[in-house]
Amino acid sequence: MLVLVFLIGLSACFYVYYKVKGVRAKPSLAKEICSAKSSMALGSLVLFYGLNQMILFHSVLTLVIGGIFIVIGAGSAWAGYKAFRHYNPLHAKEAERDHA
Known part of the structure; x- marks a missing residue:
């Protein structure tokens, strides 16, 4: 599907962007x-x-490996979201303190 290819490319671009940043x-x-x-x-x-x-691809091996990728990817995205939610208020307080 072309939509998934676009999302894969977009995710890769965001990954590189945030790593460099x-x-x-x-x-x-x-x-x-x-x-x-x-x-x-x-x-x-x-x-x-x-x-x-x-x-x-619809082979059994591909379905199993694809399922593993989905679980690992969802776990990584969830852990990143939890870390972002943890650090974002601290960063806002630090930025507010620096501007005052």
Whole structure:
């Protein structure tokens, strides 16, 4: 499916973008937020890739491996989301303190 290929490419672009942004970030909380976002992007890339493989090929082995990719990708995206939710308020407080 062309939509999944587009989402895989978009996820890869976001992953590279947030990895580079995280390396270039100065404060440690900004690095953690970029790391969490890149984890979400990589998780979605793996999830979409597994889903794409399950749709394209219908062998038992492909379905099992695609299912494993979906579970791992969803777990990585969920862990990245949890990390983002943890670090985002701390980063907002730090930014507010720096501007005051």
